[in-house]
Amino acid sequence: MSPKSAKLDPCCSSSSNMLTVEQAIDYLLSKADIKPETEEVELKQALGRVLAEAQTSPVFVPPADNSAMDGYAVNTKDFTPGENTRLPISQRIPAGTMGKPLAAGTAARIFTGAPVPEDANAIVMQEHTDKDGDCVIVKSTPEAGDHVRRRGEDISSGDEVLTAGLKLRPQELGLAASVGIARLSVYRKLKIAIFSTGDELVTPGQPLKNGQIYNSNLYTITGMVQALNCDIVDLGTVPDDMESTKKVLKEAEASADIIITSGGVSVGEEDYVKAAIEELGSLDMWRVAMKPGKPLAFGRIGNTPFIGLPGNPVSVFVTFCLFARPYILKCQGMENVLPNKIPVVADFDWLKPGPRREFLRAHVEMDNGGNAKASIYPHQGSGVLSSVVWSNGLVEISNERPIKSGDMVDFIPFSEIFA
Ligand code: AMP
Ligand code: MG
Numbered sequence: 068m069s070p071k072s073a074k075l076d077p078c079c080s081s082s083s084n085m086l087t088v089e090q091a092i093d094y095l096l097s098k099a100d101i102k103p104e105t106e107e108v109e110l111k112q113a114l115g116r117v118l119a120e121a122q123t124s125p126v127f128v129p130p131a132d133n134s135a136m137d138g139y140a141v142n143t144k145d146f147t148p149g150e151n152t153r154l155p156i157s158q159r160i161p162a163g164t165m166g167k168p169l170a171a172g173t174a175a176r177i178f179t180g181a182p183v184p185e186d187a188n189a190i191v192m193q194e195h196t197d198k199d200g201d202c203v204i205v206k207s208t209p210e211a212g213d214h215v216r217r218r219g220e221d222i223s224s225g226d227e228v229l230t231a232g233l234k235l236r237p238q239e240l241g242l243a244a245s246v247g248i249a250r251l252s253v254y255r256k257l258k259i260a261i262f263s264t265g266d267e268l269v270t271p272g273q274p275l276k277n278g279q280i281y282n283s284n285l286y287t288i289t290g291m292v293q294a295l296n297c298d299i300v301d302l303g304t305v306p307d308d309m310e311s312t313k314k315v316l317k318e319a320e321a322s323a324d325i326i327i328t329s330g331g332v333s334v335g336e337e338d339y340v341k342a343a344i345e346e347l348g349s350l351d352m353w354r355v356a357m358k359p360g361k362p363l364a365f366g367r368i369g370n371t372p373f374i375g376l377p378g379n380p381v382s383v384f385v386t387f388c389l390f391a392r393p394y395i396l397k398c399q400g401m402e403n404v405l406p407n408k409i410p411v412v413a414d415f416d417w418l419k420p421g422p423r424r425e426f427l428r429a430h431v432e433m434d435n436g437g438n439a440k441a442s443i444y445p446h447q448g449s450g451v452l453s454s455v456v457w458s459n460g461l462v463e464i465s466n467e468r469p470i471k472s473g474d475m476v477d478f479i480p481f482s483e484i485f486a
Contacts, residue, residue, distance in 0.1 A: 085356035088389060088424055095365060095390055096404070098372065099397035101324055103255040110244055113235050115296035116253035117400040122229040124246040127219035132183040133162075135214045139174040139196060139203055140166070140187035143211050152205045160184060174203050183215055190214035222246060232402035234296075254400040259292050260323035261285065262302035262315055264331035264340055265378065270304065283452060284329035284383045288376070291387050292327070294485045295395050307331065312343040320347075320368040325398065327391055330378030332364045340375050344368065356423045356466065359449035360386040379449040385426050385461065388484050406483035408463065410475045411439040417470040428454035429462040431478055441478055 086094075105119040134140065140160070146152050157173035160166035166184035169175055174191070175184055183190070189209040197204045222228060228242055235251070243251060268282040269275055282304050292299055300323045305315045312331070319326040331340035332352065341364060344350040350366035350373075359382040364375030374391050376383045388406075396404040411431050429441045441462050444454035460480040464470060 085354045085361075085423070088355060088357050091353060091355045091363065091390060092393060092405070095374075095394045096397055098365070099394050101257075101370075101372070101398045102400050103257060103324065103398070105252050106255055107250045107252050109250055110240050110248070113240060113251050113253055114237065116235050116251075116256070118229055118231055118233045118235055118239075119252040119254050119400060121227050121231045122243060122246075122248055122251070124222045124224055124226050124228050126222075126246055127224050128222040128245055129216050129218060129220065131218050133216050134177045134179055134181050134183055134190045135216050136190050136192045137178050138193045138214065139191045139205065140169060140177045140183055141174045141189055141191055141205065141209060142169060142171070142187055143189050143209055145172055146205070146208050148208045150208075152208075153199065153202050154205065155202050158184070174205070176203075188212065188215075230402075232400055234396075234399075234401055257297045257325060257395065257399055258300055258323040259297045259395070260300040260302055260319035260326045261288050261292065261328065262305050262319070263288075263329045263378075264305045264307060264312065266307045266337075268304045283380050284376075284378070287380065287384055287452075288327060288329060288387065291384075291392070291485075292395075295392065295399070297395065297399075307337045307339055309339050309343060312339040313347060316340075316343055316347055316368060316373075320371045323371065325395065326368070326371060326373040327376065327387075328373070329376045329383050332362050332375040332377060334362075340364070344373055344375070348373070355386075357385075357389075358421060358423045358425045360389075360426075361423070363390060377449075380452045381428070381449045381455060384452075384455050388461070388479070389426070392484060406479050408477040408479050409439065411441045411462070411478040413462070413470050413472055413474045413476045414440040414442045415470070416472055417443075417464060420464055420467055420469055422466050424466050425464045426461040426479075427464060428458035429460055429478065430458050431460060431480070439478070441476060 154174040156176055157170045158166050159176040160181045161178050162180035165182055166175055168185035169187040188211045190213055191205050191209050195207040228246055229239055233239060263282055263285045267279050269279045271281050289299060302315050302319055305311050328340055331338045341352060344366045348366055348368035350364055353363050354361050355363050360377055362377050363386055366373045376386050393404040427447055428444045431439050431441045434440050444457050460478050463477040470476060
């Protein structure tokens with residue numbers, strides 16, 4: 068079934084005209100075609116950005132054989148196995164200096180990171196020696212290569228050290244620095260326009276009147292977009308009327324790379340987002356066979372893509388994780404955009420699974436036997452945001468598959484999503 072053929076049919080409540088989660092993700096990713104321009108940034112500004120060009124090393128790391136320990140550089144031919152060996156100390160080599168070739172029958176005092184002198188072939192740890200005036204007594208018999216870090220043992224000159232499409236973490240920045248790269252070519256940050264719709268919504272900090280609720284989705288979405296290192300165009304809360312909805316959508320189109328909204332994409336006559344997008348651009352409305360989350364919209368106004376998330380706060384969180392996140396990551400230029408799932412042991416029963424795939428808010432902990440065990444929040448309603456705060460990930464349950472305590476289930480840790 069193509070996403071087009073799965074247009075929302077409010078009359079049909081069966082799962083037969085719904086997209087599977089995979090179909091929806093595949094379709095979205097096939098449309099994630101806005102690779103932004105690139106820019107060069109200094110390493111210290113590059114955290115969380117996506118690398119646009121593969122990087123090769125211009126140097127060997129380490130650049131020369133060097134000592135892995137504080138101790139003495141020696142030559143193993145000066146040792147007799149099983150005997151203590153007394154050697155005069157002929158030189159001192161701190162890190163950052165070059166020693167002279169090692170005189171035969173002597174030891175060089177050496178420090179961690181200092182280049183191993185010519186004619187030495189091993190390092191003896193300080194802990195295995197005694198000092199005796201100008202001499203050192205070595206109480207072990209070294210073997211050639213002991214405690215020597217070889218030139219290029221980490222990286223050879225010309226090696227590709229970073230592949231394009233990586234999101235840069237502290238360790239990637241450290242690796243780039245270790246080969247002397249000072250600036251990286253990264254994709255420009257995406258600008259994401261967000262707003263929520265609903266006459267009932269009040270901004271936190273204001274008093275709540277009868278019939279009103281606080282707008283939580285705007286804050287959840289803001290946090291998730293920030294966690295993906297995008298810039299935000301915050302268009303706030305939009306009332307349920309056609310004029311306001313069209314006005315804010317035009318503003319969003321003019322100011323951002325992607326538009327993400329919550330609410331207003333169901334089938335009620337107070338849901339204006341769907342109709343407004345259809346007037347201004349094009350829209351696919353889908354029902355995805357999942358719980359929570361069912362209604363999801365994807366469209367365009369001009370060249371600006373639009374993702375309409377549902378209104379219920381838990382549905383917003385889950386659909387953002389499953390659909391908006393990989394879409395944004397792919398648009399950022401990333402290659403691997405789907406979260407890893409981890410098999411864990413269910414510590415709960417789920418005996419009446421529905422016809423849709425379920426994403427249960429779950430907490431996974433190691434038990435005493437070292438097994439990762441998942442418990443689930445007792446109230447799994449799509450408005451119960453406390454369930455998301457309590458949990459550390461989502462347990463994914465296939466439609467129609469009953470789960471008994473002890474069964475294996477797939478777990479998507481939030482640490483995968485917001486790494
Ligand atoms: P809708 O899809 O607009 O019909 O919204 C579905 C449900 O989610 C309703 O109960 C709304 O009150 C609630 N809802 C919609 N938007 C928000 C929001 N921004 N914050 C909290 N709840 C919301
Ligand atoms: Mg609404």
